[in-house]
Amino acid sequence: MPSVVRILLITALCSVATACSLFKFPGVHRIQVQQGNIVTQEMVDQLKPGMTRRQVRFVLGTPLLEDTFNPNRWDYINRVRTPKGEESQKRFSVYFNGDRLMGTSGDWQPSNWP
Template identity: 80%
Template sequence: MPSSLRILAVAGLCALLGACSLFKFPGVHRIEVQQGNIITQEMVDQLKPGMTRRQVRFVLGTPLLEDTFNPNRWDYINRMRNPDGEETQKRFTVYFNGDILIATSGDWQPEGWPR
């Protein structure tokens, strides 16, 4: 077999194997991918105005984003991709005045807080 034909055969085989990722094979298990902070309404309902940063971190965990230009804001972001490839994203932001929690915004709202 000439070397040019052998190279062409190897290149064709590589292209064929690379194209396999385009097809979804039946019965193949796909996992749900979750990134960021896991926040629930129950966690958010534990927040009270006047809590310290340490107390908020205890309830919600470490924020995904702490803005260096705005140290009085913490952002919690949760992104989920289901097995079908659909992505959803939810955000929750807490605002401080110094060390004291003063406000929240995002996809969840603490119960009893003004809207």
């Protein structure tokens, strides 16, 4: 009988210890989590129509998504979660015709495009 009580006690302690992660204790430092590509307006402003894929990759970096079914589109996605748990997501897509940049869409727009 004492071994059953011991097992139940250990199980209860493990349950209580894992339940602590569900509560947010005051004074505990939480970090901002950023995932995906970092894209800024300054980076987007460097894009020009007719740039090659290599030049776009140099300016914006490697895209997060390269669609196998649509090789003329690259997607850059940036997701940020604040320490309070709020999430925000921004997207930016570039479109190519062959090897040349033809257009963009998303949360940023190049300011110097015609």
